Amino acid sequence: MTRPARTTGLRFAGRATAALAGASLVILTAQTALRAETTTALPAPLADAWSALDTAWDAAPLAFTTATFVKGKVEGFGRYTPREDARFAPGEPMVVYAEPVGFGYDRVEDGYKVDLVADFEILNASGQVLASQTGFADLGMTARSRVHEFHTTLSFAFEGLRAGEYTLAVALHDRAGDKSATLSLPFSVTQSTAD
Numbered sequence: 120m121t122r123p124a125r126t127t128g129l130r131f132a133g134r135a136t137a138a139l140a141g142a143s144l145v146i147l148t149a150q151t152a153l154r155a156e157t158t159t160a161l162p163a164p165l166a167d168a169w170s171a172l173d174t175a176w177d178a179a180p181l182a183f184t185t186a187t188f189v190k191g192k193v194e195g196f197g198r199y200t201p202r203e204d205a206r207f208a209p210g211e212p213m214v215v216y217a218e219p220v221g222f223g224y225d226r227v228e229d230g231y232k233v234d235l236v237a238d239f240e241i242l243n244a245s246g247q248v249l250a251s252q253t254g255f256a257d258l259g260m261t262a263r264s265r266v267h268e269f270h271t272t273l274s275f276a277f278e279g280l281r282a283g284e285y286t287l288a289v290a291l292h293d294r295a296g297d298k299s300a301t302l303s304l305p306f307s308v309t310q311s312t313a314d
Contacts, residue, residue, distance in 0.1 A: 173265065179221035181291060181298035186217040188304060193272045205306040209280065215273045215289065215304065222269070223296020230263035234294040241277065244284045250277065258291070282310040 161169065188202045199216045207213060224231040235258040240251040258271050273289060285308065290301040 172267070176221055176265075176267070177223070177296075181219060181221045181293050181296065181300040183300065183302050184218045184220055186215065186289075186302040186304065188306065189214050189216045189272075193270075196268045196270045205304065206309050207306060208309055209282075209311045210276065210278045213275045213277075213287065213306065215275070215287070215302075216270065217273070217289070217291075217302060218268075218270045219291055219293075219300070220267070221296075221298065221300075222293045223298065224265055225295040227261055229261055231265050232259060232261045232295065233266065233269055234259040235271075236292050236294065237271070237273065238290045238292070239273075239275070240288045241280070242286045242288060249280075249285075280308045282308050 160166070185197075187199075188205050189199045190202045191200050193199045193214070193216055196218070201216075219235065222233055222235060225234060226232075236254055237256040237258060238251070238253045239255050241249045243249055256273065260266070260269070271291075275287065285306055287304045287306060288301055289304075290299060292299045
């Protein structure tokens, strides 16, 4: 669900996507007429490490391993090209790639659901909020296992920002784990060549 943006003299258009990278191994048994998923036992050291990861994950706050402006298309988890700088021409789209960690999971019939919602603010150099939107994007997915390799791509297009220094603040709220975290990315808008 998207809510209207609050702006002061700015026009905004945006979109968001979330995706999972990786694959799971499914072993099908030929002993039944129905196709069924089965699992095999992990080696003890790996099973212990996986269990420790889940315990630490559940106890951790929501955070980000990566949050950056990118150029070009994001191909998947960890498959992006970071921008050399955070300088944008007036009206140039801004694409943010982020990898949240520590999010919770809702147990659903088909497995586990990741359920995040994003808000954003644009702040000027003195900290004044120039534009904001609560509930800008719903991000999530359902998988048969608890996923750890989850990323989001957020696209923003602002018109009306004058040349200067700004900060894009994106807050993610985890509805499954009742956690929140904010990433802040400083950026600048360059002088228009027409000026």
